[in-house]
Amino acid sequence: MSVVYIMIPVALLLAALGVAAFIIAAKKGQFDDLDTPALRAVFDDDETPPESIKEKSVTNDDDAAV
Amino acid sequence: MTVPKSSTESICDHCGLPVPDGLYEPDAEHQFCCNGCKTVYNILHGSGLESYYKIKSAVDSNAQPAATTGSNYEELDDPAFQSTWVTESDEGTAEVELLLEGMHCAACVWLIERLPRVADGVIDARANIRRRTVCVRYNPNDIKLSSVAQSLDKLGYASHPARGKEAREIRLKEDRRFLIRVAVAGALAGNIMLLSIALYGGEFDGISEAWRTTFRWYSTALGLAVLIWPGRIFFTGALAALRTRTAHLDIPIALALLSAGIWGTLNTFRGIGEIYFDSVGVLVFLLLVGRWIQHRQQRAASDSVELMLTLTPSSATLIDDDGNTKRVPIETIEAGMSVQVAAGESFPADGTITAGTTTIDNSLLTGESVPITSGNGDPALAGATNLSSPVTVRVQAVGEHSRIGKLMDLVAQASEHKTPIVRMADRIAGYFVIVVIILAIATFIAWAMIEGITIGIEHATALLIVTCPCALGLATPTAMSVALGRSARAGMLIKSATVLEQMAKPGTMLLDKTGTLTAGQTTVVDSYGNQNLLTAAAAIEQSSNHPIARAIATAFDTDLAATDITQTTGQGITGTVNNQHILVGSVDFVLRSTNSEIPPELQPKLVRLLDRALTPILVHNAETNTFALIGVGDQLRTDAATSTQSLQRRGWNLEICSGDHPRIVESIAHQLNIKTHNGGVTPEAKANRIAALKESNTGSSPIVMVGDGVNDAAALASADVGIAVHGGAEASLEAADVYLIEPGVAPIVKLTDLSRSTMSTIRVCLIFSLTYNTIAASLAMAGLISALIAAIIMPISSLTVVAICTRAGKNVAPTKSSTHSLESV
Numbered sequence: 001m002s003v004v005y006i007m008i009p010v011a012l013l014l015a016a017l018g019v020a021a022f023i024i025a026a027k028k029g030q031f032d033d034l035d036t037p038a039l040r041a042v043f044d045d046d047e048t049p050p051e052s053i054k055e056k057s058v059t060n061d062d063d064a065a066v
Numbered sequence: 067m068t069v070p071k072s073s074t075e076s077i078c079d080h081c082g083l084p085v086p087d088g089l090y091e092p093d094a095e096h097q098f099c100c101n102g103c104k105t106v107y108n109i110l111h112g113s114g115l116e117s118y119y120k121i122k123s124a125v126d127s128n129a130q131p132a133a134t135t136g137s138n139y140e141e142l143d144d145p146a147f148q149s150t151w152v153t154e155s156d157e158g159t160a161e162v163e164l165l166l167e168g169m170h171c172a173a174c175v176w177l178i179e180r181l182p183r184v185a186d187g188v189i190d191a192r193a194n195i196r197r198r199t200v201c202v203r204y205n206p207n208d209i210k211l212s213s214v215a216q217s218l219d220k221l222g223y224a225s226h227p228a229r230g231k232e233a234r235e236i237r238l239k240e241d242r243r244f245l246i247r248v249a250v251a252g253a254l255a256g257n258i259m260l261l262s263i264a265l266y267g268g269e270f271d272g273i274s275e276a277w278r279t280t281f282r283w284y285s286t287a288l289g290l291a292v293l294i295w296p297g298r299i300f301f302t303g304a305l306a307a308l309r310t311r312t313a314h315l316d317i318p319i320a321l322a323l324l325s326a327g328i329w330g331t332l333n334t335f336r337g338i339g340e341i342y343f344d345s346v347g348v349l350v351f352l353l354l355v356g357r358w359i360q361h362r363q364q365r366a367a368s369d370s371v372e373l374m375l376t377l378t379p380s381s382a383t384l385i386d387d388d389g390n391t392k393r394v395p396i397e398t399i400e401a402g403m404s405v406q407v408a409a410g411e412s413f414p415a416d417g418t419i420t421a422g423t424t425t426i427d428n429s430l431l432t433g434e435s436v437p438i439t440s441g442n443g444d445p446a447l448a449g450a451t452n453l454s455s456p457v458t459v460r461v462q463a464v465g466e467h468s469r470i471g472k473l474m475d476l477v478a479q480a481s482e483h484k485t486p487i488v489r490m491a492d493r494i495a496g497y498f499v500i501v502v503i504i505l506a507i508a509t510f511i512a513w514a515m516i517e518g519i520t521i522g523i524e525h526a527t528a529l530l531i532v533t534c535p536c537a538l539g540l541a542t543p544t545a546m547s548v549a550l551g552r553s554a555r556a557g558m559l560i561k562s563a564t565v566l567e568q569m570a571k572p573g574t575m576l577l578d579k580t581g582t583l584t585a586g587q588t589t590v591v592d593s594y595g596n597q598n599l600l601t602a603a604a605a606i607e608q609s610s611n612h613p614i615a616r617a618i619a620t621a622f623d624t625d626l627a628a629t630d631i632t633q634t635t636g637q638g639i640t641g642t643v644n645n646q647h648i649l650v651g652s653v654d655f656v657l658r659s660t661n662s663e664i665p666p667e668l669q670p671k672l673v674r675l676l677d678r679a680l681t682p683i684l685v686h687n688a689e690t691n692t693f694a695l696i697g698v699g700d701q702l703r704t705d706a707a708t709s710t711q712s713l714q715r716r717g718w719n720l721e722i723c724s725g726d727h728p729r730i731v732e733s734i735a736h737q738l739n740i741k742t743h744n745g746g747v748t749p750e751a752k753a754n755r756i757a758a759l760k761e762s763n764t765g766s767s768p769i770v771m772v773g774d775g776v777n778d779a780a781a782l783a784s785a786d787v788g789i790a791v792h793g794g795a796e797a798s799l800e801a802a803d804v805y806l807i808e809p810g811v812a813p814i815v816k817l818t819d820l821s822r823s824t825m826s827t828i829r830v831c832l833i834f835s836l837t838y839n840t841i842a843a844s845l846a847m848a849g850l851i852s853a854l855i856a857a858i859i860m861p862i863s864s865l866t867v868v869a870i871c872t873r874a875g876k877n878v879a880p881t882k883s884s885t886h887s888l889e890s891v
Contacts, residue, residue: 004277008284012257019253026242026249035196039172040179 080107080132102132106222113183122173132168132222139215141381141393142227150397151227152211159189160206164225166218169198177221185209185217197369199228237365244361248354251296255347258288262344266854282341286334289343293327297350313496315539319353321499322534329527339524340853342531345860352864353539360543360563363550367559371805382414383407385458403461407452409611415448415461416468422457423635425612426450430775430795431470433725433747435580435700436681437588437613439636449776449795454611470797473749473776477801480753480784490567490825491542494832495535502533502843509847521849529846532856537835537867541828544871549824556816557808565803568787569821572717573767574759575814576752576781577710579724579734581774582791582811584700588613590621591680591701594671595694601626603650603685603694606641614683615639617698618650647688656684656693668695679733699730702737705812710738712815723747723755725777753780760786772814774798789814831867838863 025031076085079096080103090097098104110118141147152162169178174193178200181191187209192201202214218225228234261281268278300323303316326342333339383406384394391406396414399405404420407413413426423441428434428450437453440446446459448468465471506526514522546563553560560566580586593600604622607615609631628641628648638651638659649656653672657664664672664684672695675682680697687693710720721742724731728745735743747755752771759769771778771785774794782788783801790802792809799805806813842859845851 005280008261008280011260012284012288015253015257019250022249023246026246029238029242031245032238032241033194033196036175036192036194039175039195 078103080104100132102134102222105134105220106132109184109220110177113180115177115180115183118173118177121176122171134219134222135224137216137219137224138393139212139219139225141395142211142215144393144395144398146398147227147395148211152206154206158205158207159203160211161201161203162211162214163199163201163228164215164218165197165199165228166193166223166225167198168223169193169195169200171195174223178218178223181214181217181221184221185214188214188217196366200225241361241365244354244358247296247299248351248358251292251347251351251354254288254292254296255344255351258285258292258344258347261285261288262853262857266857269852269854279337282334282337285341285343286331289330289341289346290327292343292347292350293323296354297323297346300350300353312492313499314492315495315535315542318495318499318502318533318535319539321502322531323350325527325530329523329531340528342528342853342856344853345531345856348857348861349534349536352861353536356540356543356868360547360550363547364561364563367550367554368561370554370559370807371561371799399461399464401461401464401467405459405461406456407446407459408456409452409454412451413446413448413459414464415459416463416470417446417459417461419444419446420458420460422455424455424457425453427453427613429580429586431473431777432749433578433580433775433777435584435586435588435726435730439612441635449797453613470776473779474797476750476753476780477783477797480780481801489542489564490828491538491832494538498535498538502530505533505843505847506530512847513849525846525849528851528856529843532842532846532851532860533839534860535835535839536860537838537863538832540864541831541835541867541871544868545824545828545831548872549820553817553820556820557806557813558817559805559807560803561805562803565787565817566821566824568768569770569818570825571767572719572818573769573786574719574721574763575713575770575772576721576723576756576759576785577740577811578771578773578775578778579722579731580700580726581793582772582778583706583710583722583734583738584702585809586700586774586793588617588698589701590617590696591678591699592675592697593621593695594668595685596692597622599648599685599687599692599694600696602628602643602646602648602687603683603696605643606631606639606648606650609641610639614681614698618683618696621696646690649686649688650683653682653684656686660686660688662686662691665693668693671695677733679727679730702734703810705810707738709811709815710740713818714739716815716818718818723752723781725749725752725775749777749780752778753784756781756784760784772811773802789817827871827873831870834870835863835867 076090076097077083078085078099080098083099085097085099089099096107098107110116152160154160166178169175172195175195178193179191181200181202182188185204187205187207189203189205191203194200200218204211204214215225261284265273265278265281265285267273268281300316300320303314304320307314307317323346326346329339330341330343330346333341381393382396382399383391384399385391385404385406399415401415405414405417409424419440419442421442423439425437426440426446427437428447429437430451431447431449440457446452446457447470448464449470463469463471466475506529509529510522510526512522513525543563546566549566550560550563553566577583601622601624604619604624605626606628607618608624609628610616610619610633626643628643631639631641633639634651634655637655638649640647640649640659642648649659651659653664672682675695675697678697678699680699683696683698685694685696714720719742720738720740721744722731722735722738722740723744725747726745731743731745735741744755752773756769756771763769768786770787770789771781772789772791773779773782774791776795776797778790779795779797779801782790782798787804788798788802789804789806790798791811792806794802794805804817838859842851842856845855
């Protein structure tokens with residue numbers, strides 16, 4: 001049973017890691033907007049831009065928009 | 067796509083609304099209801115963004131035409147603007163936040179975030195549907211900010227720079243800190259609970275002393291962490307309340323937490339006695355969750371108000387020395403400059419008109435419902451609306467020196483002197499603390515005499531801990547946030563939850579007239595005479611921009627064309643319709659020009675129009691020598707009579723307080739059956755009237771101000787509750803506690819109902835939580851309470867209260883239009 005002496009601190013450490021991850025996420029603003037990301041999930045990624053736009057966007061980071 | 071055979075079958079290919087007959091093109095492949103839709107449709111198809119329609123049909127059933135404005139947004143490129151609104155990063159990219167009109171569904175988000183496809187140089191665009199904003203990152207070397215805004219406009223979203231960036235960032239940080247506190251409290255409470263279950267098990271089945279001590283030490287460490295980190299806000303809140311000698315719910319909460327913390331820690335050291343850290347953890351967590359929910363709900367309301375503030379124009383057209391015009395941000399305007407103000411725009415500063423003649427609508431500034439004709443040398447005030455034709459204004463005073471700036475000073479003063487309201491929960495908390503402390507002392511003395519001082523302290527602290535008003539602390543924020551959410555759906559934005567407490571009891575309500583009880587627009591109310599003559603008058607008035615002319619032109623729709631039009635400013639207008647010479651104008655002017663008397667059959671009608679405080683307009687046909695009479699004025703809103711009646715039935719004292727002419731005010735008051743009314747009231751006098759009412763107010767009945775204009779702003783700020791109606795001035799929006807997001811005063815009736823039902827829900831919760839506290843207190847006084855019993859009763863009572871609270875304001879029906887009405891502002 002003395003394993004509990006190790007397991008309690010380990011469990012608390014895991015909980016602390018979870019809390020730390022949450023704090024980092026919150027500080028980065030991941031919970032600022034709780035509505036829009038839910039809508040983004042319904043969009044398909046299958047759209048293909050027409051040729052004219054494609055050529056121009058070679059230098060652009062096109063993925064940034066999606 | 068099949069082409070419909072007639073326009074009646076045709077719907078717009080962009081928004082799905084019917085295509086008007088005039089715009090139906092039989093040969094075209096696609097049909098559009100307006101130019102805006104056509105523009106957007108072509109852009110979407112040209113950029114490979116057709117998926118928009120797929121998404122839109124899946125997520126949104128609300129048809130809305132695209133609202134492109136065609137504005138060129140050149141004021142956004144002004145360096146003065148750029149330095150305040152645009153943030154530049156080290157990599158040479160720039161970022162700006164824009165508020166968008168018309169964004170309302172997932173398809174909008176999709177489309178807006180595809181902005182880089184349409185505008186080269188835009189790196190990315192992130193939309194936020196709740197705040198209706200988009201954060202655009204772009205390369206300033208490749209694209210100008212005005213082009214970014216133009217691209218958004220072409221997609222159908224008119225954009226406005228978001229104001230108050232610093233303030234918003236501070237609030238955002240505050241929100242994040244709040245959320246982190248909730249999360250930390252939750253994690254700690256959960257872990258303490260796990261340890262406590264082992265301890266409870268030990269109570270029943272026995273536990274080795276070594277285990278017990280270990281678990282107790284861990285619980286204590288985590289419990290103290292809860293108190294020091296997330297629980298700290300209760301202590302700071304209590305201290306602040308004590309310092310200002312006001313009652314606050316934080317005081318009994320802090321008292322309970324403090325006794326639990328100290329006594330629990332002592333007991334851990336002693337190795338005997340109860341520790342209450344499991345209850346402490348859950349309590350702090352639940353209370354924080356309740357407050358966070360209310361905080362979010364209130365933030366949503368203030369964000370919506372902020373959006374509407376930004377919709378007011380923030381740029382002006384400057385005329386430089388060479389006579390060239392340029393759009394500049396309003397902040398750069400200084401005294402001595404000349405600005406051009408187009409018809410429909412509002413004046414950016416106080417000044418004198420140097421060129422042009424127009425009619426000016428001062429209703430938001432003074433409450434006068436009749437527009438004034440102004441020309442060269444006449445004054446124009448900032449915030450007034452230029453109605454009919456473009457004028458040049460030499461600026462004399464800007465910002466705080468202008469009339470509107472001075473009125474805003476008054477608002478600031480009124481807000482400063484507003485005494486804070488002691489909320490019901492806080493008021494109860496005041497008595498609560500005293501009772502609990504007396505009971506604790508009594509318990510201590512009784513037990514100390516029977517069993518010794520240590521037992522006395524133990525039972526007294528147990529009492530302090532279990533009587534923590536947790537349910538009470540949860541009841542108010544939960545009921546309030548539920549009610550705030552319901553009120554938003556019913557068409558009103560409430561900035562402060564105390565409004566609901568205040569409006570629950572009937573009191574005195576001061577109503578502004580122009581724009582509040584009336585529509586604030588000149589319309590034809592009545593007409594007498596030959597219909598042909600009236601339509602002929604309308605045909606002539608079509609060519610004029612005067613508000614009365616426009617009212618007549620809209621009232622009698624006509625296809626007739628008028629020729630030979632001559633206007634006499636402020637008097638009347640003549641023209642030829644169907645070869646007949648028609649004269650329209652003020653009664654004096656028409657009678658003088660035609661050299662005749664008013665026909666006897668129209669004489670009583672004229673008297674009636676004057677009695678009703680309407681402006682009479684006479685029409686004369688020279689060929690037939692016949693007359694017609696039109697009465698124009700600012701008409702009562704359709705819901706005004708029923709709403710004021712409902713309010714009076716609910717026990718409210720109504721009073722009209724208007725800056726308009728006393729005669730007009732009297733007529734409106736008479737129509738609404740309101741006994742007390744004052745006309746010609748200055749903004750200062752309105753605020754003074756509120757102050758006098760508050761002074762003579764002995765009971766707790768609220769003094770409420772309802773208004774729309776800048777002239778109401780000071781009164782709105784100093785009243786117990788200020789309600790700004792739809793379409794009101796920016797200043798009134800800022801000063802008021804409640805903003806109605808749909809036209810009319812009907813939501814006020816809903817607000818009183820909602821407040822009443824919310825307060826009765828809260829009262830039920832209070833009775834429930836006080837009953838629980840009485841039971842817990844009796845158990846503690848009898849020395850029968852244990853940590854386990856406390857841990858069971860506390861969350862159960864809190865959850866019951868939350869369940870009751872979700873019913874707050876349930877009987878108030880949501881308004882269908884309210885979810886989309888923000889866009890129509």
